[in-house]
Amino acid sequence: MLLGELGVFASYAFAPLSLIVPLSAVSVIASAIIGIIFIKEKWKPKDFLRRYVLSFVGCGLAVVGTYLLVTFAPNSHEKMTGENVTRHLVSWPFLLYMLVEIILFCLLLYFYKEKNANNIVVILLLVALLGSMTVVTVKAVAGMLVLSIQGNLQLDYPIFYVMFVCMVATAVYQAAFLSQASQMYDSSLIASVGYILSTTIAITAGAIFYLDFIGEDVLHICMFALGCLIAFLGVFLITRNRKKPIPFEPYISMDAMPGMQNMHDKGMTVQPELKASFSYGALENNDNISEIYAPATLPVMQEEHGSRSASGVPYRVLEHTKKE
Numbered sequence: 001m002l003l004g005e006l007g008v009f010a011s012y013a014f015a016p017l018s019l020i021v022p023l024s025a026v027s028v029i030a031s032a033i034i035g036i037i038f039i040k041e042k043w044k045p046k047d048f049l050r051r052y053v054l055s056f057v058g059c060g061l062a063v064v065g066t067y068l069l070v071t072f073a074p075n076s077h078e079k080m081t082g083e084n085v086t087r088h089l090v091s092w093p094f095l096l097y098m099l100v101e102i103i104l105f106c107l108l109l110y111f112y113k114e115k116n117a118n119n120i121v122v123i124l125l126l127v128a129l130l131g132s133m134t135v136v137t138v139k140a141v142a143g144m145l146v147l148s149i150q151g152n153l154q155l156d157y158p159i160f161y162v163m164f165v166c167m168v169a170t171a172v173y174q175a176a177f178l179s180q181a182s183q184m185y186d187s188s189l190i191a192s193v194g195y196i197l198s199t200t201i202a203i204t205a206g207a208i209f210y211l212d213f214i215g216e217d218v219l220h221i222c223m224f225a226l227g228c229l230i231a232f233l234g235v236f237l238i239t240r241n242r243k244k245p246i247p248f249e250p251y252i253s254m255d256a257m258p259g260m261q262n263m264h265d266k267g268m269t270v271q272p273e274l275k276a277s278f279s280y281g282a283l284e285n286n287d288n289i290s291e292i293y294a295p296a297t298l299p300v301m302q303e304e305h306g307s308r309s310a311s312g313v314p315y316r317v318l319e320h321t322k323k324e
Contacts, residue, residue: 012139013146017206019073058237068227080143082157128197130174132205137167188239
């Protein structure tokens with residue numbers, strides 16, 4: 001994972017932001033295929049049709065979308081010198097974008113914290129807004145580091161450290177919101193919705209900050225947008241058909257006990273009622289628990305025998321009824 005993230009970090013220095021961000025669909029495709037091969041889940045033919053066909057269709061759509069993205073995405077980008085980064089940072093389109101993003105982020109954060117708006121779209125929009133700033137700053141930091149390694153030192157510009165601090169801060173808070181979302185929603189749902197929202201907002205931020213689409217014709221822009229939509233649909237189908245985890249059931253299944261007689265004669269599952277306490281076989285009223293667990297005594301009845309001298313048992317044991 002560390003090597004992969006380092007590779008992604010370095011790639012921002014050599015390609016436009018609008019090209020790199022949507023290519024995260026490749027990781028979704030790879031994880032879907034690797035999961036099927038290495039997890040080796042047991043499945044029946046009918047389960048295969050129900051669970052995996054749409055996933056393979058999603059992989060195909062994601063590959064087609066990725067091909068369109070690579071083919072029609074912007075291919076040229078400027079060197080990330082300190083002067084260029086500073087010029088983009090103070091440009092009025094980006095300042096207007098930052099104003100809108102800050103207002104939207106504050107509104108979403110208010111509804112999330114104060115109004116308990118725990119909808120997945122609200123949380124992942126917060127993640128996406130922070131993520132857009134993360135990728136903008138990552139590209140600036142990576143580009144300036146590469147130029148410094150090549151001999152054109154950029155580390156003496158204050159903008160480098162400003163971008164570095166913003167990159168770390170937004171990444172940390174982005175991870176915090178993602179962690180909160182993972183505690184409330186399924187990971188496959190987070191992957192699909194998060195990919196769509198984060199990619200859309202990150203492309204918008206890159207197009208405004210780095211002017212990725214300046215000079216591109218309308219056909220290339222439309223085909224790029226079509227590739228994004230196809231990749232979005234593919235990722236949605238891949239994550240939509242992943243096996244959902246089995247939820248915890250607060251009762252003991254009689255079928256799961258070897259040698260235990262079934263109590264499903266009428267098709268109804270027998271299970272204890274879950275009320276105040278979470279305990280199996282708990283008694284609702286324990287006032288008479290001493291009587292319940294008192295030693296059982298066997299009733300003895302004397303029998304009249306025809307011959308007193310005959311050897312025999314002077315008593316007999318009565319069978320208890322269910323009530324007794």
